[in-house]
Amino acid sequence: MSVRLGPRALSLARAYAELTGPGLGGIVLFAGRVRPDRVAGARVRALDYEVDRTVALERLRAIETTARRRFGAERTVLWHRSGSVAAGEVAVIVGAACAHRDPAFRAARYLIEELKRSVPIWKEVLAPPARRRRRRPARPAAR
Amino acid sequence: MSVRLGPRALSLARAYAELTGPGLGGIVLFAGRVRPDRVAGARVRALDYEVDRTVALERLRAIETTARRRFGAERTVLWHRSGSVAAGEVAVIVGAACAHRDPAFRAARYLIEELKRSVPIWKEVLAPPARRRRRRPARPAAR
Amino acid sequence: MAASVRVRFYATARLATGTAQVELPVPGQGISARDLLSELAREYPKLRRVLGASRFLRNDRYLTDLAERLAPGDQFAVHPPYGGG
């Protein structure tokens, strides 16, 4: 069980290391990267992630507990960055390790869907300063 | 598009590197590791993967092409080891990168299911020499 | 220090009010969440639309009933729809 919520860069290799263990034959990882989309005519330079840290950490832990119980995920990773994340960087990594692949896929999917639905994290698009009018709340941006 | 079929160890970090590209916001990776299960009373020490190389490579490429067309997976990884793979090592890595997470999850799942269903790769359990009676075709072993 | 509830605004609620938090004076016997929301809507007209789509927390617990009362010293948070990932 590994939960992280902070400004530091996320490493997929480290996430994978958290998920290896004897008997865990199926490991699924999802990485969500900030896409350099056009929003209101300007290329997204970064996303700024705002969090309600206390509540978010509690929710993340609850989601991991459910994934463990529901899918038999023996190890999980649920990492999200806070603050500014540049286009091309990884904003979120979730992962699940199970004995078999089917529950691992389903657990990983559950982790990311629940994270998006129920964890107090918000993103705001940071457009290039040149064409920037004002900061605006993000709608489509990262996946 | 990256297909591999050979005896060399598979690196998840390298697979991930193959999957990063501008605009690819959702990346899903699956790693399948050999589990040290008990088979016929003996702990699995390794699996031996036999392949029909010519046909397998052609099938792997066809699967990638379909994943690209069906899910819009702009980058994919479809790597499988041949020969002996020790318990705890990675026997297979599949991955898909798409603009968004839903097709990335579906593409990765498609890749592994199709690989198992339609690519001429077979596994045989290698049990510890001490308790080994004869090599036997694998049924349950790796996920 | 006057009896008050600390209200935290996140994301679009913060943009609508122009502030991340305020101290809202409340009577000594407290105030219902519903009345507190009415006060916020009066104070920040742009916040009204946001409130309609938001979830609320009292001391880091989600409110399920707007009749729930907040006491002086409590925290109240306005959570617009989440958008992580």
Added chain:
Amino acid sequence: MAASVRVRFYATARLATGTAQVELPVPGQGISARDLLSELAREYPKLRRVLGASRFLRNDRYLTDLAERLAPGDQFAVHPPYGGG
């Protein structure tokens, strides 16, 4: 060199025959896949059960019709159910 078809056995087919490949002599005008399979079943009785669950290839192409003919010099492969991953 006599006219023959090279037959490759994989996995349980290899275990049943005890060999990874054989050269099977065939008439100059070739042989149907069905007749070739009958010969194999006669030659290797343990192979019969495996054949029932296998797919077959002629020169690396899956056969869809056992009436298809193999010519001398062709390759024929016996693929038991796959088990990668």
